[in-house]
Amino acid sequence: MTAFPFTAIVGQDEMKTAMILTAVDPGIGGVLVFGDRGTGKSTAVRALSALLPPLEMVSGCPVNSARKADVPDWAGPVGETITRPTPVVDLPLGVTEDRVTGALDIERALTRGEKAFEPGLLARANRGYLYIDEINLLEDHIVDLLLDVAQSGENVVEREGLSIRHPARFVLVGSGNPEEGELRPQLLDRFGLSVEVTSPATVAERVAVLRRRDAFDRDRAAFAAAQAAEEEALRDRIVAARAALPRTAAPEGLLVDCATLCLALGADGLRGELTLLRAARALAAFEGGTPSREQLVRVAPMALRHRLRRDPLDEAGSTARISRALAEAFPEEVPA
Amino acid sequence: MTDRWAVAVRAAHCLARDPLGLGGLHLRARAGDARDRLMRLLRDFLPDAARLHPEMGDEALFGGLDLSETLRTGRAVRRGGLLARAETLILPMAERARPALAARLGQALDGGAHALIALDEGAEPEERLAPALADRLAVTLDLEGLRAGDMPALAPLEGPAAEDPEDRLAALSVALGIASLRRAGLALRLARTSALIDGRDAPSEADLAFAVTCALAPHATQLPAPPAEEGAEDEPAPDEVPDPSPRQEALPDGDLLLEAALASLPPDLLERLASGPVPRASGMGAGAARKGNRRGRPLPPRPGRPDGRARIDLVATLRAAAPWQSLRGGGPGHPVQVRAQDIRLRRYETRSDRLVIFAVDASGSAAFARLAEVKGAVELLLGQAYARRDHVALVSFRGTGAELLLPPTRSLLRTRKELSGLPGGGGTPLAAGLRAALEQAVQARGRGMDPAVVLLTDGRPNVALSGDADRAAAIGDATAMARALRVSGVTALVIDAGNRPSPALRDLASEMGARCLPLPRADAARLERSVADALG
Numbered sequence A: 001m002t003a004f005p006f007t008a009i010v011g012q013d014e015m016k017t018a019m020i021l022t023a024v025d026p027g028i029g030g031v032l033v034f035g036d037r038g039t040g041k042s043t044a045v046r047a048l049s050a051l052l053p054p055l056e057m058v059s060g061c062p063v064n065s066a067r068k069a070d071v072p073d074w075a076g077p078v079g080e081t082i083t084r085p086t087p088v089v090d091l092p093l094g095v096t097e098d099r100v101t102g103a104l105d106i107e108r109a110l111t112r113g114e115k116a117f118e119p120g121l122l123a124r125a126n127r128g129y130l131y132i133d134e135i136n137l138l139e140d141h142i143v144d145l146l147l148d149v150a151q152s153g154e155n156v157v158e159r160e161g162l163s164i165r166h167p168a169r170f171v172l173v174g175s176g177n178p179e180e181g182e183l184r185p186q187l188l189d190r191f192g193l194s195v196e197v198t199s200p201a202t203v204a205e206r207v208a209v210l211r212r213r214d215a216f217d218r219d220r221a222a223f224a225a226a227q228a229a230e231e232e233a234l235r236d237r238i239v240a241a242r243a244a245l246p247r248t249a250a251p252e253g254l255l256v257d258c259a260t261l262c263l264a265l266g267a268d269g270l271r272g273e274l275t276l277l278r279a280a281r282a283l284a285a286f287e288g289g290t291p292s293r294e295q296l297v298r299v300a301p302m303a304l305r306h307r308l309r310r311d312p313l314d315e316a317g318s319t320a321r322i323s324r325a326l327a328e329a330f331p332e333e334v335p336a
Numbered sequence B: 001m002t003d004r005w006a007v008a009v010r011a012a013h014c015l016a017r018d019p020l021g022l023g024g025l026h027l028r029a030r031a032g033d034a035r036d037r038l039m040r041l042l043r044d045f046l047p048d049a050a051r052l053h054p055e056m057g058d059e060a061l062f063g064g065l066d067l068s069e070t071l072r073t074g075r076a077v078r079r080g081g082l083l084a085r086a087e088t089l090i091l092p093m094a095e096r097a098r099p100a101l102a103a104r105l106g107q108a109l110d111g112g113a114h115a116l117i118a119l120d121e122g123a124e125p126e127e128r129l130a131p132a133l134a135d136r137l138a139v140t141l142d143l144e145g146l147r148a149g150d151m152p153a154l155a156p157l158e159g160p161a162a163e164d165p166e167d168r169l170a171a172l173s174v175a176l177g178i179a180s181l182r183r184a185g186l187a188l189r190l191a192r193t194s195a196l197i198d199g200r201d202a203p204s205e206a207d208l209a210f211a212v213t214c215a216l217a218p219h220a221t222q223l224p225a226p227p228a229e230e231g232a233e234d235e236p237a238p239d240e241v242p243d244p245s246p247r248q249e250a251l252p253d254g255d256l257l258l259e260a261a262l263a264s265l266p267p268d269l270l271e272r273l274a275s276g277p278v279p280r281a282s283g284m285g286a287g288a289a290r291k292g293n294r295r296g297r298p299l300p301p302r303p304g305r306p307d308g309r310a311r312i313d314l315v316a317t318l319r320a321a322a323p324w325q326s327l328r329g330g331g332p333g334h335p336v337q338v339r340a341q342d343i344r345l346r347r348y349e350t351r352s353d354r355l356v357i358f359a360v361d362a363s364g365s366a367a368f369a370r371l372a373e374v375k376g377a378v379e380l381l382l383g384q385a386y387a388r389r390d391h392v393a394l395v396s397f398r399g400t401g402a403e404l405l406l407p408p409t410r411s412l413l414r415t416r417k418e419l420s421g422l423p424g425g426g427g428t429p430l431a432a433g434l435r436a437a438l439e440q441a442v443q444a445r446g447r448g449m450d451p452a453v454v455l456l457t458d459g460r461p462n463v464a465l466s467g468d469a470d471r472a473a474a475i476g477d478a479t480a481m482a483r484a485l486r487v488s489g490v491t492a493l494v495i496d497a498g499n500r501p502s503p504a505l506r507d508l509a510s511e512m513g514a515r516c517l518p519l520p521r522a523d524a525a526r527l528e529r530s531v532a533d534a535l536g
Helices: A013-024 A041-051 A097-101 A106-112 A140-152 A185-190 A203-218 A220-247 A252-265 A271-287 A293-307 A317-329 B004-017 B033-045 B058-062 B067-073 B099-110 B165-175 B182-197 B205-219 B256-263 B269-275 B314-328 B368-383 B412-420 B430-446 B471-488 B503-512 B524-535
Strands: A031-035 A055-058 A081-084 A088-090 A102-104 A117-119 A129-132 A154-159 A162-167 A171-176 A193-197 B024-028 B088-091 B115-120 B139-142 B290-292 B297-303 B344-350 B354-361 B390-398 B401-409 B450-457 B491-496 B515-518
Touching: A013 A031, A013 A041, A013 A171, A013 A193, A013 A220, A013 A271, A013 A293, A031 A041, A041 A088, A041 A129, A041 A171, A041 A220, A097 A102, A097 A140, A102 A106, A102 A154, A102 A162, A117 A162, A129 A140, A140 A154, A140 A171, A140 A185, A185 A293, A193 A293, A203 A220, A203 B165, A203 B182, A220 A271, A252 A271, A252 A293, A252 A317, A271 A293, A293 A317, B004 B024, B004 B033, B004 B139, B004 B182, B004 B205, B024 B033, B033 B115, B058 B099, B099 B115, B139 B205, B165 B182, B165 B205, B182 B205, B314 B344, B354 B401, B354 B430, B368 B412, B368 B524, B390 B412, B390 B430, B401 B412, B401 B430, B430 B450, B430 B471, B471 B503, B491 B503, B491 B524, B503 B515
Parallel strands: A031 A171, A031 A193, A088 A129, A129 A171, B024 B115, B024 B139, B088 B115, B354 B390, B354 B450, B450 B491, B491 B515
Antiparallel strands: A055 A081, A102 A117, A154 A162, B290 B344, B297 B344, B390 B401
8 A cells, every 4th residue: 555655744844854864874773753643653654664765685584684695594495685665564552572572483383393483573674664653552571672672683582492583673663642651761761863743733734734635545646656756856865865974974073062962951871972973963964064063953852852851840841951951052053 | 513413324424435534433322222223324334344342352353373273174274353354343342442452453444444433332531432543533423312213314415615625624623722633634534525425526514514523523622712803902013923823813703614613512621621631641550460461470371262462381281182182193103182272371460569658748737746647657557568568668848848768668677767767847848748759659660660659748838849938839839749640640649637628638639630538636557547448
């Protein structure tokens, strides 16, 4: 089924930027999208598959390996190298640990008496995206497991007499509605970027959303075709940015800026600085040139918002605190 | 379109015409004649609708291995789930559907190949269809108070084609405070379908009004601002920044749509607004004993079918199959013969420890003697801690702030030592005390405990969070903290230890979502009993 094109999503610039940054540099870590229902969170993630440059992979390989040499030994017979869209795997609520990590293939065990491994969702998401809607309602032990794998890039299965490890490098995208429950701070911190989405407040923007959605529903193929040139242009920019990323170095002054900002905000740990820097670099690679302070200011909210200590009485929330700190630290870059 | 039956009948016809595009129907009604009548109509339109069950397992829904057939034939036999067979799904008792099921169904609806009829029988306002699902269903109907015999036949709608339906629906959804962008789209689709069933090409005003009644009004979270009076004083001053909120910009006075929306706003909307959205955290820290099949203390395995959630207990399964081997032709030299009825599933029981956090008012106004009673009650509770696995923490507040006197512990000895030195006197920084208790509760939850807060005070806050002796600010801060406690979903109990029950404290307790127990002459034993009863 044709997905709604990424470039046709109205507004939600911060979310789109965050997704593009992780596409440029998957090492930034996952993206957490918190916001109201029906604001295009799932739409944006599901659009990624069509947007991102296709991957070369060995056909039949359970972990989407690029070369035949990388195909794990427990996999069955594999075919030739083919080109496939970047995998975007949905992880539903209520999923079992077995389905996530993979487990003993009960079917083959029962019928043929073989001890075989049935790969799970982590294997399918390798080299792509793993999307969890309503991550704040997911059971804790599954979240722990996911974050652990997302950090290490490897899935280790030691159960039912199986001993298997396979690569599982993916960008974790979690979304949720904060009114239904929060994530533990330890988990928040593991996500590279965090964005807040809200419904567009102006009628004009809402009408634009409505028109595009309506046009899409009436004739999906025509809508996708009309958007194809724009999708193509964005795809080319992402590919160019990936190539430019290794050459994009941050000047010394920017490192100082990162540290100053994190100190001013009292963000926990050093992960904040590192992500901030990586995100600024990715943005610079995407837009061309070297990372500037202006780009740092733009990525700071999404890189830091979820790393601040919470104050239950501060109604304004983390975003306002970051804007305040930014305005104090870099008065000339932040428009009043 | 004020006749609710006419709206319902039209909605049913629309669903029959375009079930997949509309997503489905959220029907809020008790089981009864009226609902049966409407469902009969829908069933005539959608004869192959499949009925789900809220506790249905993933295997049954999404398909999986047919275990008994596989074992009998000795080769893998797959069975398609309900979702693969049926396009339209009926979910009875929809308000009881687990979030996991709601999420899976929502995903299925997003796929565009299914429609869902959710029968929501919720009696209380909290008992509602999971919002993730409700948001995807175009039509919401409430049949409360309608009689089956009055159901009319479909009456065609008349009228000229509506102008700018998109703009007006978008403006209205802003005015009604609907955050989701899906709703206006679904309303538009519903209006078009409504025109189609009457054989018209473009939706008329009446179609739009019908769509607003079914698809927008039930999702309203605010009352639209009243239409501006002619020549009212809201012309912005020239140098003023225009109000970014677009309240009424595309809604002319007396708009038909606005009237339709106003006429069909849920009757309890005002009440819900008055109490404010009270999100109760769920899905985390549900501390009571839970039987599960993933972790915790192992329980004896039970016979059952793997439903995609449980794990098979191999040893127990083999043990169950062992006695039958000679009958089935298994045994030495032959493969073990396992049948479906041999399968045993693993079960575990998890029980999180409970932490009772006492927030004790040690100020001068709280009678001094009460402190001694509290100390006694804490000790009594701790005495039972070994049996009930409770932990206890103690926060005291007086003067300008709160302090944690006793970090979460189960040690009786340590508690006695700390309690004996509990000093009293000074102002009443209630907000600071609540904040300290909340911090403890959040931390405890992070460690997998199930926190409960017991606030013991006479309810006269006079020191604000900042430490200033400002009564008004103190009350405001205390109320804000009480709300924060409620939002975090911590179980709470307020014990009014004043000589006369204080209405202010009762209000604070309701902000906290807590019970308020006036205990004017609490002695240690009674206090302990009340706490144990109230927290279960």
